[in-house]
Amino acid sequence: MNAASPFAFDSPDQAIQALSQRITATDIESVDFGSSLASLQSIHRRILAEPILADRDSPAANVSAMDGYAIYESDLKRDGVIEVTGESVPGSPPPSRSDSGVIRIFTGAIVPEGCDRVIQREHTEELAGTSADDSNSRGPNSRGQIRWTERARSIPPGANIRCQGENLTAGSVAIPAGLELTSPRLAALTNFGVHQLQVHRPVRVAVLTTGDELASASSKNETPLPPWKIRNSNASALIGLLANQPWIDCVSPMHAVDKPSVLRASVLQAIEHHDVVLMTGGVSMGDYDYVPRILQEVGAEIVFHKLPLRPGKPILGAIQSSPTGATLILGLPGNPVSATMGARRFAMPLIRKFAGLRDWAECPPHVMLDEVGDKTLPLHWMRGVRMIQPGVAELVLGKGSGDLATLALTDGFIEMPPHANAPGPWPYFAW
Numbered sequence: 001m002n003a004a005s006p007f008a009f010d011s012p013d014q015a016i017q018a019l020s021q022r023i024t025a026t027d028i029e030s031v032d033f034g035s036s037l038a039s040l041q042s043i044h045r046r047i048l049a050e051p052i053l054a055d056r057d058s059p060a061a062n063v064s065a066m067d068g069y070a071i072y073e074s075d076l077k078r079d080g081v082i083e084v085t086g087e088s089v090p091g092s093p094p095p096s097r098s099d100s101g102v103i104r105i106f107t108g109a110i111v112p113e114g115c116d117r118v119i120q121r122e123h124t125e126e127l128a129g130t131s132a133d134d135s136n137s138r139g140p141n142s143r144g145q146i147r148w149t150e151r152a153r154s155i156p157p158g159a160n161i162r163c164q165g166e167n168l169t170a171g172s173v174a175i176p177a178g179l180e181l182t183s184p185r186l187a188a189l190t191n192f193g194v195h196q197l198q199v200h201r202p203v204r205v206a207v208l209t210t211g212d213e214l215a216s217a218s219s220k221n222e223t224p225l226p227p228w229k230i231r232n233s234n235a236s237a238l239i240g241l242l243a244n245q246p247w248i249d250c251v252s253p254m255h256a257v258d259k260p261s262v263l264r265a266s267v268l269q270a271i272e273h274h275d276v277v278l279m280t281g282g283v284s285m286g287d288y289d290y291v292p293r294i295l296q297e298v299g300a301e302i303v304f305h306k307l308p309l310r311p312g313k314p315i316l317g318a319i320q321s322s323p324t325g326a327t328l329i330l331g332l333p334g335n336p337v338s339a340t341m342g343a344r345r346f347a348m349p350l351i352r353k354f355a356g357l358r359d360w361a362e363c364p365p366h367v368m369l370d371e372v373g374d375k376t377l378p379l380h381w382m383r384g385v386r387m388i389q390p391g392v393a394e395l396v397l398g399k400g401s402g403d404l405a406t407l408a409l410t411d412g413f414i415e416m417p418p419h420a421n422a423p424g425p426w427p428y429f430a431w
């Protein structure tokens with residue numbers, strides 16, 4: 001914050017940081033976990049609230065990484081035909097090593113006590129009777145015979161053995177808290193025998209649009225729509241950002257007309273039942289822009305109102321504290337480009353913090369612009385782009401913050417700092 005600046009914060013990141021300091025993750029719930037389709041689907045991408053510990057070593061014993069023969073160094077000194085005296089197969093305890101021969105072993109099977117390496121079968125000469133198909137031609141106690149090749153004799157101790165606990169030892173952290181349960185982490189839950197785990201409750205997010213100009217949802221039958229009415233595109237854009245995240249619980253959008261009593265009631269209702277309230281419209285200087293006033297009246301802390309940003313300069317960030325936790329309220333400017341970019345840029349990382357994600361802060365990829373014009377702004381400038389090559393974007397120039405038609409042609413937007421006029425690299429926020 002700078003004394004001469006009309007803005008509470010100099011950048012979007014600072015404003016997000018200030019709000020983030022006032023919010024905490026949602027409560028923790030205990031859920032059962034199993035290998036059924038329903039269980040895996042319901043836990044996929046939820047946010048882990050307590051670490052998962054390994055219940056046993058990984059791997060649980062010394063196992064072979066190859067199909068071949070488990071041996072001890074002295075076995076390589078033998079010339080001529082060597083007997084295969086036993087087999088170690090996955091899913092069964094290993095046989096004992098015998099000085100009279102070698103043990104055939106399969107990938108994943110336990111390496112018998114006393115063996116120090118595994119020789120891949122392609123580095124041996126396998127004589128008749130070695131393959132399972134040949135078993136009829138073997139003697140009752142024979143599992144076939146092999147001979148070493150020169151290559152086999154160069155295989156060093158430890159080769160092709162995955163040692164017990166080399167991935168993780170029993171009792172150590174397999175998955176830290178605050179991570180999203182992605183596919184490899186579901187695998188880890190199963191591998192470490194988890195039956196119950198603690199996850200964060202999904203974040204309850206309300207979308208509350210405002211304005212008398214919006215046609216009601218049922219107006220699809222009123223044709224044609226009069227030109228002084230508009231359709232509620234902001235609600236659709238915001239739901240589009242929030243949908244299909246298992247850590248977001250989003251209810252049907254609410255709408256309030258520009259009447260203080262109606263707006264106040266809607267705001268109070270939204271705050272009471274949600275962790276996050278995303279409002280659009282009514283945050284600027286117009287006579288009917290009641291949002292800042294109402295938020296003040298209901299006792300919310302206005303953390304910022306207006307940021308050095310285009311589009312979306314009138315954006316408002318507020319926190320309503322209660323004994324059960326804080327609710328974040330974002331007053332997004334009503335213009336469709338401002339509302340959509342603002343929600344993507346400000347709301348998404350903060351919802352991730354509510355969701356309990358350890359690494360909630362955005363770490364956007366950077367892209368270069370193929371062409372950049374002469375124009376600069378003394379503001380942080382969010383500009384719609386289309387990706388044209390890996391790491392390279394082109395500007396999609398629209399007619400301003402009301403031009404949702406052009407916004408629909410973008411893949412996301414870049415953010416240029418004040419006075420910047422270079423091709424980049426600039427942080428890229430994809431839809």
Ligand SMILES: Nc1nc2c(c(=O)[nH]1)N[C@H]1C(S)=C(S)[C@@H](COP(=O)(O)OP(=O)(O)OC[C@H]3O[C@@H](n4cnc5c(N)ncnc54)[C@H](O)[C@@H]3O)O[C@H]1N2
Pocket residue numbers: 209210211213214230231232233234235280281282283284285286289311312313314332333334335336338401402
């Ligand atoms: N005197 C000033 N006027 C304005 C300023 C300013 O600094 N001084 N800022 C301008 C900027 S920048 C923006 S952005 C807008 C933001 O205004 P509000 O948040 O108060 O939004 P509204 O006036 O309610 O609406 C603006 C615009 O957006 C349309 N709109 C609203 N809701 C929706 C919706 N749900 N779906 C689609 N479109 C929506 C609305 O019809 C208006 O056209 O203020 C400028 N004015």
Ligand code: MOO
Pocket residue numbers: 309310311312313314333335337338401402
């Ligand atoms: O900041 Mo406003 O979003 O330019 O129209």
